[in-house]
Amino acid sequence: MCGRYPTGVAVITCRGEGEEPVGVTVNSFTSVSLDPALVLVCVHRDSRALAAIQASGSFAVNILASDQAALCRAFARRDTAGFGELAHAPGATGSPVLGDALAFLDCRLHTTFPGGDHVIVIGEVVDLGLLREEQPLTFFRSAHPRLEVLA
Numbered sequence: 001m002c003g004r005y006p007t008g009v010a011v012i013t014c015r016g017e018g019e020e021p022v023g024v025t026v027n028s029f030t031s032v033s034l035d036p037a038l039v040l041v042c043v044h045r046d047s048r049a050l051a052a053i054q055a056s057g058s059f060a061v062n063i064l065a066s067d068q069a070a071l072c073r074a075f076a077r078r079d080t081a082g083f084g085e086l087a088h089a090p091g092a093t094g095s096p097v098l099g100d101a102l103a104f105l106d107c108r109l110h111t112t113f114p115g116g117d118h119v120i121v122i123g124e125v126v127d128l129g130l131l132r133e134e135q136p137l138t139f140f141r142s143a144h145p146r147l148e149v150l151a
Contacts, residue, residue, distance in 0.1 A: 009068075009137040011075045012041055013088070013096040014059040016052040021083045021096040024049035025076040028118075029061055037125035039105055042118040050119055057109045058093035059123060062101035064137040071098075072137060092127040102137075103130045 010029045016022035028042035039061060043050040053059045064072055071086075087099030091106035098104070107123025114120075 009064045009072050010041075011062045011064060011071065011098060011101070012043065012049060012053070012059050013062060013098065014049065014052045015056045015094055015096070016048065017055075021088060022049050022052040023062075023075045023083070023096070025072050029063075032122060038110060039107060039123050039125060041121050041123070042115060043121055045114075045117055045119050050121070053109060053121060054112070056093075056095070058095050059107055059109065059121070060091050060093070060095035060097050061105040061107065061123075062098040063103045063105075065100075065102040065132065065134040066137050067134065068100070068102075068137055097129075099131070101131055102134055104128060 008029065009025060009027050011023045011025055013021055013023040024043060024047055026041050026043065030040050032038040032040050041059075041061065043053065083096065088096040089099060091097040091104065093106050093108055095106055097106065105123075105125050106127040107125050110122040110124045112119050112121050
């Protein structure tokens, strides 16, 4: 039933062992609080991204644009894609920010909670930015439909 609820898509990035960038696709991302600015993501408890977030103490939420479905799929696999030629730069926390993302939120790890086979990760936003004006990537029924925006 949850697949019938449309969500946005983001890639969570952080520094892994030896400062190598690590990323994972999520569709469980939401704002928690405006003051202080807190956001929530859910990451599988066995994910190497979760271990990297906990070790580095920070992560970036890279909100994907509608033309980034391939990037979404690349970071959704168990052995996620490498960063290779993918444009990225360190954000304020040192977490990689994807250069072609729609927007980003750079976060310091605030707290975590167990959530079944996932861990609920709360981050305090320390920097954010809009990188381009496009439609967001959405996920609905295992596909990426385009949103219809009426003027």
